[in-house]
Amino acid sequence: MTTIAGERMPRHGVRIIAIWLVLTAIAVPLIVLVLGPHLPPPRMSAEAGSQRDANTLMTALLVPIALLVVVYFVYSFVFFRQSGEAILDGPPIKGHAGAQLLWIVLTSAIVLALAVWGSYTLIAGAHGAGGGQGPDPASKPTGYRNALPVQVIGQQWEWTFRYPTYGGIETRDLAIPDHTLVAFHVTSLDVTHSFWAYELGVKADAVPGVDNIAYVKARHTGLFQIRCAELCGLWHGHMSKKGRVLASGAFQSWIAAAKTKNAAIVKYLPKYNRVYFPAPLRRAG
Amino acid sequence: MSKAARALAVSAGVAFGVALIVYYIVSYLTVTPPGVAATGSKPRVHLTLQTVASYGNPPHADWVSYLARNPSGKWVHSTVLRVPSYSKVMVTIYQFDTATGLRNPFWGQPRGTIGGTMNVDGKTLNVLDPDLASHTFAIPDLGVSVPLKGVADDAKNQCSVAPCSLSEAHETVTFSFATGKPGKFRWQCFVPCAAGFPLGFGGPMQSVGWMDGYLMVQ
DSSP, rough: OEETTTTTOOHHHHHHHHHHHHHHHHHHHHHIHHHHHHHHSOOSHHHHHHHHHHHHHHHHHHHHHHHHHHHHHHHHHSSSSSSSSSOOOOOOOOOOOHHHHHHHHHHHHHHHHHHHHHIIIIIISSHHHHHHHOSOSSSSOOHHHHHHHHEEEETTTEEEEEEGGTTEEEESSSSSTTTEEEEEHHHHSSSEEEEETTTTTTTEEETTOOOEEEEBBBBSEEEEEEEEOOOOSTTTOOOEEEEEEHHHHEEEEEHHHHHHHHHHHHHHHSOOSSSSSOOOHHHHO | OOOOHHHHHHHHHHHHHHHHHHHHHHHHOOOOOOOOEEEETTTTEEEEHHHHHHHSSOOOOTEEEEEEEOOOOEEEEEOOEESSSSOEOOOEEOSSBOOOSSSSSGGGSBBSSSSOOOOETTEEEEEOOGEEEEEEEEGGGTTTTEEEEETTTOOSOOOOOOSOOOOOSSSEEEEEOOOOOOOOEEEEESSOOOOGGGGOSGGGGSSTTTEEEEEEEE
């Protein structure tokens, strides 16, 4: 108990800290062990895995801070509530240099540590973490020169895909082989779209005249969702489909079938290029 | 104002706001736009459409547009099309507009049609030179995409006001596709044909009733 103006008062600060510590000790392990494995995105690729790790860490750090605010709020609501009609001044609030210093140091340390960790993950750990890195990526994964190039072409309102190492064929469907480094070359023929392969952890803006490169290596076969993550017009919400990660043999069969299916149009396709400025872009504008 | 009166006023305000939100959501989920039904009956129906370079009537006389022919033979300015489920839909499109070319030549190959082909003026094709396309009729979620050949620039007797007559210069494109389970599917044109708009993709290309619509499979 402390004494203010001759009146004995409970040690509210100690109580709040104690409640907060107990709740934090319960919540953080629950976040890491129970909620963490369900946070997005699924671990279909190393890049997606790094994103889930980041989400888990951020949530685990956020919860104690949020709990401190909530505990203080609820405690104040219960114990500092004034009843009756009279409005009385509370005890004067005085600064506490130690507490202020601790707060500044603690929050600065958290932010700086996150910045260092995030930068390491983005550049060295996950090599772009599935994000578009522009035409000249700053962080290239090992073996990037042998990555399978797949061009993603956004257009109002559909995605199409070109495989330059397979005769430059273009398809409506996207399939990639598992355990193979893939370099998505994302571009657009009209407005800005954003290629989002959710389970793969890939998200790259599709900008006209820009070859936006994102690397990914799928860990296992399966389906992944493709969405447009940039409001791009009337049917933006319909720019979605399912992509597939196939085993190597199945991928070869798929690409052979795609070649046959789209054979009639191949002679009319423009030569594969990193970006396109098709004639109607100028003609109809 | 007493506490009870204030509480009542606040409650009434909140209830009104909630009612508006619920009304909006229910209306959005249940509204069914009017449309044009295909002729014939399940399992084989016909859809007849036309494209015109400019609608020629208010509110946007100079906008490019699709029109649909209703079962009584009248041309209707609508792009909401009704077809039965699990049926074969025979489509005829009278193409009165001139060619502007496909931005992505990929759409020059008909896809999702029965047989993987289309028929242009009596000729069966499995691909159209992308530069000759004027529009496309595409239902992406059904995998259907058909390029529509444009009328030659120097063709005589070109149509200027919708609905166009078959005595005016046109190309006739026919194809068929199969429907499955009931659903509401968007359809659109992939040619940036909205002349005068940035990138050719404004106005009629962004508006249901002109170059976009719904296929209501029922």
